[in-house]
Amino acid sequence: MIELLLQFSQSIGIYQFMHSTWGWPVIESLHFIGLCLLFGTVGVFDLRMLGMGKAIPLIELHKLVPIGVAGYLLNVVTGTMFLSSAPDQYLYNPAVQSKFLFMLLAGINMLLFYATTAAATRATPAHASAPTRARFIAAVSLACWCAVIICGRLITYYRPPYHWCAWC
Template sequence: MNADSVAAFGHATGIYAFMNTAFGWPAVEVIHFVALSVLLGSVGLFDLRALGLARAVPMRALHRLVPFGVGAFVVSALSGLLFFVSAPDQYMFNPAFRLKLACMGIAAANVAVFYTAFPQRVGEAGAEEEARLPVKVIAAISLLSWVGVIAFGRLITMFRPPYHWCFACG
């Protein structure tokens, strides 16, 4: 995959033209960020409870919000693709974007570990009960990963022009 072929795809599909309408880019930014906010308000809350905040909340009950986080992740990924396709050179070589992707990878692997290695522990902590250590560790990694995704996403504009900052581009 190179920047030119991605840009050609953006032009051919009309994504580039849409994103460069008067309010195309900021409107997609709003959708992208609302989706990330839903992630914080669902998965992030579940993580905070696992880490000990508001122990009166039974984890299984709070887990009912997590599917909304999964849906929000899909929306944020799809809206993020619209940015990427519209200006691939601004993202591909950008260290903040690469770190954002790394955080997303860690978060995804973390979710996979959580639901495969500890499926019985998802909601085991009832009201006033403490989550077990492995669940706490996974919750901490999850929370840090999503905070990293948002923080590095915000930093993308700091690295302009991105080629100047790409130490791995040769």
């Protein structure tokens, strides 16, 4: 797995760029900007579902979500650049594993939202509360994304091989 990721990053120049003088901080900055786009749009939508700014109709606030999706895609690209440039530092890192776990939970939570509650939520008029299930999903979403941020910050403090990890 490590060899495969290294081969991939070296073959298309990611490895060389990331290990240049400013490669890592530039991509870290883009990663954080992507995170803020995601958190600013999806997070504000979640806060509205939880009852903040009730005068805003949910269907209107949902128009910000594509910006959050763009932020997420930016983070997938930059995250892949980190992972493939130093795979041993990421794959065996318990903070990364926890981050992936919370991302997976956030993803399942989002699928659950669109499969079960999105239509009823979009129909919620201004000054009305979102359905109970939507509020629960919003709370889970905010908690998951906060956990993703916290785990992301912890990555540098749990570099292998000094810490426990699930598959090493």
